[in-house]
Amino acid sequence: MSYPDRQTAEHELLLGGRLNPGKWIEHSQNAALVCERIACMAEMDADKAYVLGLLHDIGRRIGFCGEKHTYAGYEYALSKGWDDVARVSLTHSHLFKDAALGVSEYDGTAEEWSFIKDYIAKIELNDYDLLVQLGDALGAADGICIMEKRFVDVALRYGVFPGMLEKWRRFFEIKEYFDKKCGCSIYSLLPEVKDNLG
Numbered sequence: 108m109s110y111p112d113r114q115t116a117e118h119e120l121l122l123g124g125r126l127n128p129g130k131w132i133e134h135s136q137n138a139a140l141v142c143e144r145i146a147c148m149a150e151m152d153a154d155k156a157y158v159l160g161l162l163h164d165i166g167r168r169i170g171f172c173g174e175k176h177t178y179a180g181y182e183y184a185l186s187k188g189w190d191d192v193a194r195v196s197l198t199h200s201h202l203f204k205d206a207a208l209g210v211s212e213y214d215g216t217a218e219e220w221s222f223i224k225d226y227i228a229k230i231e232l233n234d235y236d237l238l239v240q241l242g243d244a245l246g247a248a249d250g251i252c253i254m255e256k257r258f259v260d261v262a263l264r265y266g267v268f269p270g271m272l273e274k275w276r277r278f279f280e281i282k283e284y285f286d287k288k289c290g291c292s293i294y295s296l297l298p299e300v301k302d303n304l305g
């Protein structure tokens with residue numbers, strides 16, 4: 108299997124939190140819950156969805172950084188032999204074939220950025236990539252919430268940049284895709300969103 112079991116993944120996140128404490132830990136836990144719940148209804152592997160959601164930001168173990176965390180996670184997961192975790196470390200940030208669209212400026216090396224651009228251009232996003240993108244969008248550090256709330260939170264914190272509207276539209280499409288797969292609104296699987304509208 109190219110991803111760890113749940114216990115190993117939880118331990119890994121704990122270690123990451125010791126190296127770089129921060130809200131990314133709670134965010135990762137909430138993203139994992141979203142992925143797991145949707146996977147159950149969408150007839151996907153719920154353990155795999157949970158683990159990939161939990162570790163999608165594992166690159167943040169290296170300390171405070173921006174998009175660099177995607178490549179850092181990719182490298183770290185590969186070193187562990189967890190190819191599926193490596194993959195979502197990169198794909199969770201990139202909704203489009205053009206890796207530059209909808210993300211802030213890359214803060215790692217030019218070589219890393221060039222690798223990411225090639226990688227994203229070559230692959231087709233699979234259902235787990237899309238699920239983790241959705242989990243990332245709904246699982247805020249302070250709770251699971253509707254996408255619109257998270258979009259505004261992120262925009263207020265980091266500002267707006269080119270491609271953001273396209274990114275938001277794409278997130279709505281991904282939500283619809285999973286609504287169809289689940290045969291219901293995914294929000295009905297996430298009762299927490301009702302407590303998190305304030």
Ligand SMILES: [Fe+2]
Nearest residue numbers: 134163164243
């Ligand atoms: Fe994330």
